[in-house]
Amino acid sequence: MNEQPPIEQLAYSIPNFAKAVDLSETTIRGAIRRSELIPCYPAKMKPIITREDGIRWLRSLRSEP
Numbered sequence: 001m002n003e004q005p006p007i008e009q010l011a012y013s014i015p016n017f018a019k020a021v022d023l024s025e026t027t028i029r030g031a032i033r034r035s036e037l038i039p040c041y042p043a044k045m046k047p048i049i050t051r052e053d054g055i056r057w058l059r060s061l062r063s064e065p
Contacts, residue, residue: 031057
């Protein structure tokens with residue numbers, strides 16, 4: 001059997017991004033309002049967070065609370 005490797009997820013809806021990073025949707029939407037996290041709006045659809053921007057945002061967070 002010729003199994004394909006899993007496809008790496010390239011973008012997330014806001015709820016799925018929140019789950020992926022174990023934060024609330026409120027926290028994610030707050031970061032979007034403050035322009036810390038920039039969603040994309042492909043073809044006027046729901047906003048998505050690209051993998052690259054999500055990683056960039058996570059790296060920008062403080063390491064101490």
